[in-house]
Amino acid sequence: MQFKHAPAAVSAVFDDPNLVSAAGLVPMLGLARKAGLDELTQSRLSVPTDKGSNAGAKVMALVAGMLAGADSIDDMDLLRHGGMGRLFDRTYAPSTLGSFLREFRFGHVRQLDAIASRVLGNLTGDTPLLQVRTGEQVMVDLDDTIIEVHGYQKQGAGFGYSGVRGLNALLATASTASSAPVILGQRLRQGKTGSPKGAARIVGDALATLRRTGAATGATPLLRADSAFYGHATIGTAIKAGADVSVTVRMDPAVKAAIATIPDDAWTMIEYTDSIRDETTGQLISKAEVAEIDFTAFRSRKKAERIAGRLVVRRIPDLNPRQVEQPTLFDTYRHHAFFTTTDKEAMDTVVADKTHRAHAIIEQVHADLKNGPLAHLPSGVFTANSAWLVLAVIAFNLARAAGLIADKAGRLARATTATIRRTLIHVPARLARSARRVTLHLPKAWPWEAAFARLFATAHAPPPAPIS
Known part of the structure; x- marks a missing residue:
């Protein structure tokens, strides 16, 4: 593509009050309103009155800014250009929204957690965000990530397991074979916090949210996590809530003793269609051997707290075995094991x-959030950043619902938030008013016109008639 005119023949003037750069916010906020975001916030969020008045409108504004690409408080100014004031009421200044967030305390963040859970439940009521086929399980994934911060004014910042100075965000997601992940629960923690701290509570909250969506009806969800979350509190909470677990174990003496009892003829060779990266060495491998053995976790605890299941082991011939005269099993192979309570007949x-x-798959969710609102944690106040994380999750789930509504059978149904933003939200429009109606004049031949039209029609459909 080449420029059509001479540079001197083109000028730029910011003078049109009827243009907007993100017309897709119209159906997106319509979708948020249908999910009850503003009403739930107004009724459930008790931020002090002087800063928390019109809490519903302020939360809607913050979520709208995130949907449009804002990753800081100052970026919320993108809601106040051109004809945005003609489309939306209460387009708050960034300073007002920043003051609102700084009024949050831990209790207010928990109230916002509950709002996010109910909004997701309402979204799934109208949109099949989690499509569960017969005999299929919903996968609930748990993992944390470090959000890097800079400067010394961030409350709670510290050096965590990654060696990066930041804050720790713990997320729980749900997905199926035919549905992209949605976020069930979230928690912001100090940067130096160990991964398992508070994990049991977020597992309980996430599974309660999953039940609220109705996706787990008739099927047992499966909690998957890495070895940092292998503990009785987390696993026990999941099982008590009616879920199965699949959690990587640490190679402690009990696990090694169990692996050593697996007979040689029990191992099955598997070849991976796509090479996978070894968890220990980082090298790509294309084949391995797997086997399993019955295993009881947490044997050191009292009998009622022990959990019976299977130890599934994957072993890989070591590329650089230790040079010893009589190598043992663990000198010859590298083993990766996980504990699961799934039924062997249903899942060999x-x-x-x-x-x-x-x-x-949860790593994709971390990357998606860090490519948007979590590129920064905008405040020096820890609870303000905690609220920011919850709002980012609400925006993520709204974008997931929008992509599914707009293109149920196409790539937008599983697209990243950045793709949904580029195709459905960042649509320029010129406003025209006639007979008390506002018309959005959108670009001719917009490649995603049909998808936008479907989203717009769904978000602005009249409510169903009451049943007499």
């Missing part, structure tokens, strides 16, 4: 191994 050893490895 090979399938269980493949299912557990798919836990890495």
